[in-house]
Amino acid sequence: MAYVVIIGTCDTKLQELLFLRDQIKETAGVETFLIDVGRKPVVNKAITIPQAHLLSNHGDGADVSNMPRNELLELMTGCASKAVQDLYRAGLVDGIVSAGGSSGTALAAAVMRDVLPVGLPKLIVSTMASGDTRPVVGETDITLMHSVVDVAGLNPILRDILSNAGASIANMALSHAARRAKKMEDTAAESMKRWRVGITMFGVTTPGVDAIRAHLESNYPVETYVFHAVGTGGRAMERLIREGQLDAIIDLTTTEICDHLGGGVLSAGGGRLDAAVEASLPNIVSLGALDMINFGPRDTVPKKYEDRVIFEHNATVTLVRTSPEQCREIGDFIAEKLKKTKRSDMIEVWIPKGGVSMLAVPGGAFEDSQADKVLFETIKTGLSGSGIKIVEDERDVNDKGFARDIAEALAAKLGLQKGG
Amino acid sequence: MAYVVIIGTCDTKLQELLFLRDQIKETAGVETFLIDVGRKPVVNKAITIPQAHLLSNHGDGADVSNMPRNELLELMTGCASKAVQDLYRAGLVDGIVSAGGSSGTALAAAVMRDVLPVGLPKLIVSTMASGDTRPVVGETDITLMHSVVDVAGLNPILRDILSNAGASIANMALSHAARRAKKMEDTAAESMKRWRVGITMFGVTTPGVDAIRAHLESNYPVETYVFHAVGTGGRAMERLIREGQLDAIIDLTTTEICDHLGGGVLSAGGGRLDAAVEASLPNIVSLGALDMINFGPRDTVPKKYEDRVIFEHNATVTLVRTSPEQCREIGDFIAEKLKKTKRSDMIEVWIPKGGVSMLAVPGGAFEDSQADKVLFETIKTGLSGSGIKIVEDERDVNDKGFARDIAEALAAKLGLQKGG
Incomplete structure (x- = not known):
């Protein structure tokens, strides 16, 4: 079994995130965790870590409804980082993916850069992939897929892009899980x-x-x-x-x-x-x-x-x-x-x-x-x-x-x- | 069956390209075409379109051994574009991938931008993924994966990155092939x-x-x-x-x-x-x-x-x-x-x-x-x-x-x- 974390703002992009999740699940042997980093709480059984849980567990239960956008971004980045770190330590992250515009990309990238090692698959579908990506990618292996159209509305182009993204992160996660298992075996052969x-x-x-x-x-x-x-x-x-x-x-x-x-x-x-x-x-x-x-x-x-x-x-x-x-x-x-x-x-x-x-x-x-x-x-x-x-x-x-x-x-x- | 085209310079990066090819083939149902766009001809049975064939079929048999680097790049871009276009028209491209430095990235990106439609999976593993990617990605959906280390020498980091890349393009190609089949069915339901x-x-x-x-x-x-x-x-x-x-x-x-x-x-x-x-x-x-x-x-x-x-x-x-x-x-x-x-x-x-x-x-x-x-x-x-x-x-x-x-x-x- 391989595990993929999905990070996204469910108040503005639930439809697109659920489509992405479905695409990931098309590949056998892959399980997903959906973390909601939106401003407004959303109820949906597909959300693994709802926004309210995220805030109460990692954000001191802060009220974000009227928080300025930049503060919200910072708080949610910290909360999501802690949540992903917990999952990673429990061996439950073989890949991580997000889809969004400039704010969503910044948030997801910060989590990926701060919490996860090089070699662990990281993918962001973004409107910001064609331009200066250094603030996003830095020295890491975050992979950026240009969304071409906005991540807003499931037209056929975005469906194609999100299908590609789902297939990509799912199989990368399987590859990562296989390597992880192999590395545990290999530690026995330390003389090599x-x-x-x-x-x-x-x-x-x-x-x-x-x-x-x-x-x-x-x-x-x-x-x-x-x-x-x-x-x-x-x-x-x-x-x-x-x-x-x-x-x-x-x-x-x-x-x-x-x-x-x-x-x-x-x-x-x-x-x-x-x-x-x-x-x-x-x-x-x-x-x-x-x-x-x-x-x-x-x-x-x-x-x-x-x-x-x-x-x-x-x-x-x-x-x-x-x-x-x-x-x-x-x-x-x-x-x-x-x-x-x-x-x-x-x-x-x-x-x-x-x-x-x-x-x-x-x-x-x-x-x-x-x-x-x-x-x-x-x-x-x-x-x-x-x-x-x-x-x-x-x-x-x-x-x-x-x-x-x-x-x-x-x-x-x-x-x-x-x-x- | 899904088809993935690999573009690369076999004179300088054969080992890395063959590793990438092996990773793609790990996913069942995926076939690869390796196109050699290097300066010096290389003999290897894994190369589907050798450099000499590429030049004789699409480049008027030009002698590139002493050609200035920029001219070589332009010629090879044209040759590879024609070769990929032929494959695409024959229904033999469900994904395309490359791995390289600045020149290799420029060549592969030009082929992808000029020949293949948005929605068809395109991936480049590149040292140039963290920086200004607009000359590479443009308005297309070319996905860039940062190689972190140079694409030179199969150390464990590069093996991890290329394993991720192979898994990614392989499953994206399967997803594309499935969509392609479905679209052919759907044209019957034009009233929708x-x-x-x-x-x-x-x-x-x-x-x-x-x-x-x-x-x-x-x-x-x-x-x-x-x-x-x-x-x-x-x-x-x-x-x-x-x-x-x-x-x-x-x-x-x-x-x-x-x-x-x-x-x-x-x-x-x-x-x-x-x-x-x-x-x-x-x-x-x-x-x-x-x-x-x-x-x-x-x-x-x-x-x-x-x-x-x-x-x-x-x-x-x-x-x-x-x-x-x-x-x-x-x-x-x-x-x-x-x-x-x-x-x-x-x-x-x-x-x-x-x-x-x-x-x-x-x-x-x-x-x-x-x-x-x-x-x-x-x-x-x-x-x-x-x-x-x-x-x-x-x-x-x-x-x-x-x-x-x-x-x-x-x-x-x-x-x-x-x-x-």
Whole structure:
């Protein structure tokens, strides 16, 4: 048996939610829980957790009838999160689905992001699926299906879309339930364990990452997880560390820090680097692509950067060289974050003095020995006395030997023997 | 039996694509076609349409080994589109799926958008699912699943994600195949036909649209399709008209034209109004929300609009009152588009002189009789001699009587009798 939670506002969309529920039940072996997060209570035997129960169990019995819309949204998000968490802990969530407009999407997405791990099927049918979905999806695996028409009235288009959604979440839940059962068996075979290593990558560090992956996977019981350092990538890695889904990190490409500090478009926020430090994971940190801040098309580069070396990667991506002053900020950021560790023996910082990206090597568009020097010195100074090992290496970040040595450094931290 | 097409670059992602294929086949009754759109030919018996066949059958046997990336992408998109179209015409597509990064996503999405109708299941597992998805999804029902990690290496996270994706598209395809079979039966019962009426809506015209829907659906064999006029909504309606999925239109909320002409963020492009005119559908056009251009947060409003009446709807939506000069442009746009009809008897333009939105009524923030007058006069002048009926009405666009009369006007065009 697999279990699917449906979240929706039954006062405005009962007909559509019941249709979705029926579609899910078309797939044999799937049971549903319908949670009503509407403003007005609705009585219907298909509702598993009625609005009044939700409010009394998780919302201190608040009266929401005249509550401002934003407050209501916040309260209901909290209530639904608690209800879903209870179900999840009881092993009763193999999938979760919702259908709505902007408010319904925001509510359901917050519940999914806050309560459920990556890998557990999450689907929202939404009018907001074609546009900026980052506030909804974030670094998670929430799947968005565009409703095309409003979720208002069961015309044939919406019936087709909701039929697809129901079929999708039902079978994903069955797949999840099967994996869940299998994982419980597999824990017995713990000796087959492979170490799960996260690696951060960018276009300009791809050869280095490919070499690290190849070396680790062919010599050690390791499987790699590559994260594209475009903001959501770094956030995803940090999230998976917190979920306990990674055992070690090669944070080769810390470039998102440039965008965080320099106003670029690929920031992963100010929390970057935190998770691995907090979890005291084996963590090899390098300086990949710290030579660049990312912007969109050329005319979106802020005026203050007009005097910089600017590189047009393509029509939609423009790179700005980080200045020596910014390199100092970036170096300070890294040193401050890493110094917080309680296990300095778990961290190493590798400095690729031959170039931090494809563009920063001698003769490259972003070659700037002065800026590099500030970056390297700031990190060395910042970490002095911390106990964190610093490796100064003359090669560049994409050098195959550099990659192999970084991979070996991680293997040593994990206590791995070649071919083991 | 249901059929799922898989599109992918087998030279770079064969392992991942084969895993996805296996996951799809876990669901009984589903057959797959794997189309290889990679640069280098790959030999594998699981590939249904190898790259070389694709190029020789649909790409004039072009040599792509050294073709620039963008050209390759364009060529392969065209080849794959033709291949998928052939399969679709043969009744061999109940679902389509892909997995990849930015280029793979762009290619698969273009094929899905260009070849397959709304309602046919479409899924892309993508690193690009968390961000601006409008270039990918457009006005269609392409579903995006965030891969979280790169589609590179079958670590457990990606295996979970691809397992979910395989289960999702497989069961959606079964649902589609079942609907397809049922529709073939249903064509016999043509006497049960309901007229499919598209209606455009905005927050400030919602009461009017609700009243139209209620009147039409309770008195006539009509089902309504509501489109939220935020750019993708208008485009979706135009697309469904072209797909033959709508029988008549009440274009109550033509507001996207303001954003197209005035630089707002909710434009549906310059093709707005075209589809219904070209298809000569019964088409009642009104002037809903032509008093406003939409922008994001207050500080994103262009400087040139600083002297206008500006209304902050909420923290992320700011509205600018259209000026008399803009109202002339808007009126011209509407008249020019509608005049192209070959069936002027199919179109009526209803002018709500009491206010084109909730904000434009007397005492409202956007009350501006001068601007309204220019709009109304421009349309009347532009359409004079066209044969298109113009109804000048003293009520506002949300008036219940106005809504009922517009609904009746459409019913008359469809030749419907009350209760029929």
